[in-house]
Amino acid sequence: MSETVRGVIARSKGAPVEIVDVVIPDPGPHDVVVRVQACGVCHTDLHYREGGINDEFPFLLGHEAAGIVETVGAAVTHVEAGDFVVLNWRAVCGECRACKRGRPWYCFASNNASKKMTLTDGTELSPALGIGAFVDKTLVHEGQCTKVDPAADPAVAGLLGCGVMAGIGAAMNTGNVSRGDTVAVIGCGGVGDAAIAGARLAGAKTIIAVDRDARKLNWAKDFGATHTVDASSEDVVEKIQEYTDGFGADVVIEAVGRPETWKQAFYARDLAGTVVLVGVPTPDMTIDMPLIDLFSRGGALKSSWYGDCLPERDFPTLIDLHLQGRLPLERFVTERISLDQVEASFSAMHTGDVLRSVVVW
Template identity: 70%
Template sequence: MAYRVQGVVVREKDAPATIETVIVPDPGPGEAVVDIITSGVCHTDLHYQQGGISDDFPFLLGHEATGRVSAVGEGVTEIAVGDRVILNWRAVCGQCRACAKGQPQYCFNTHNATQKMTLEDGTELSAALGIGAFIEKTLVAAGQCTKIDEESDAAAVGLLGCGVMAGIGAAINTGEVKRGESVAVIGCGGVGTAAIAGAQLAGATTIIAVDIDDAKLEQAKRFGATHTVNSKNEDPVAAIQALTGGFGADVVIDAVGRPETYKQAFYARDLAGRVVLVGVPTPEMQLELPLLDVFGRGGSLKSSWYGDCLPSRDFAMLIDQYKLGRLDLDGFVTERVGLGDVEASFAKMGDGTVLRSVVEL
């Protein structure tokens, strides 16, 4: 029996996000239906609305979510009805060349549900990041569900489903920040602030937050920044070098994803340092760097995919750190809103006045 539920849909590029009736099918083999509890309003959802991800409209928005499994399909053994879960967009296949090399965090063939959710007239919906969580119930591949405990605040831990995990993972997994190292993070939105929290968790002793907004820089201190740089008022490369003995940071994380900020990251790192790109560029952006500088500065230039995380490993570990008081996930939840508030939350995101709005159902 299919389910008729309410979900947030955007029908065409730059159209408003509206609440629509969505038909969710019974789960097929390897699939699960999940009752959504919370879903963070992530910048990626706004990118979908703006046509920056693809033109596969209409989209069912939302992906940074917690929920409770309400039905499972044939062959599903890793989760059961009643389980409380975080949804993820890295359902490891176990068979691709990355998995075969023992690197499932890079799985190149992650699973989504085979069936499609639809509008009442039968129009198939594209679920954001294969999840579609601004909805009362959603259909996902069972591997997209990571079981969690019952005690933690769903709104807080659900943010591990995307943005917070991307930032923390950019520091810990991709950047491999070590105890005593220096880290600079360019861009202090949700992902950048999470990278700062990740650097602190990893034991960095100098953590430099860079942004053009003083309020964001002040907020970054709460999550572990030891120094701040307003790049509207001073050259961030020179400032980062000055704060690291004239050398540059061991790791510089670009959480903006623009050519200008990437160049800042490139030149603000120490010799043999690491640059991590976790901010998402748009398709038209181009980067030019002198190849001799790329060679001469050594080190590594890395891109971070979802914080290079393995949900089955990282979610539980980070929730434990949260429960121990070492990771302030609660601090990322700026406001709690309803399904009908998604469009307003997008506007606040553009204003830079929230870390995360979280939809509660």
């Protein structure tokens, strides 16, 4: 039978979010109902509310979540009732051209639930990133559930569902940071700090954090930054070169998503170094650069989608490293809030007062 629960929606562009009744349908053959235990408030949720993703309102917000599998569809084999899972938005299909070429982390046809959650009047909801987890229970495809060690705190584990995984993966998967590398990270919010944590985990010898906010630079040190650059008063490229024996960093991760910071990343890397763009730009942004510079400096210019992660491979491993004390995921949780505080958390996000607000049930 369908059931009705509480959820947070964005009804129209720019309007404050609302708590409403959400109808969860019976799961289809490969669908799963998950009782949400915690869900982080991500910038992507704000982008949905502001109409920056698409205009398919109303949106059921939330996607960085962990919880307990409650009900499964008739054909589900991947999980079972009672499993502790982190939700993901890359439920690989196994059939698209990326999957068939052995690159499932690029899956171009990720699976989502076969049915729509609705308002009580029947209005269909668009779940954020195919998940929609600011809700007591949510309906997802079985492949969107990744089992992890239930000893993990749900408020911590759920953050792997988006921003933290994006940053760690930008360093370890896309950037291929390895032992002894020099790394610079431009932008030290949640994603940037996760990239710093990933670079440290990979064995980088020098990790340079760049930001304009002194608080964020202090946070970056907690995650493993060995040097900091105050971009409000220092030349970013010169300082990165200074900290890398005049050469530039082997890997520069741009976690802002702006043309000016991407250019800083480009010129702050060593010859044949790598630039990783994980910050998300807006459609109107452009870059004008001499083509000879792109040629003569060599190396690789990459974009990182979801940290090029494979949830079934990466989530359990990262949770295990966290439980071993080697990955301080708990430091990303700035505050724990209730469902009715999501709108206020967007304001805290704007002022830079938090790395992550996490809704807990």
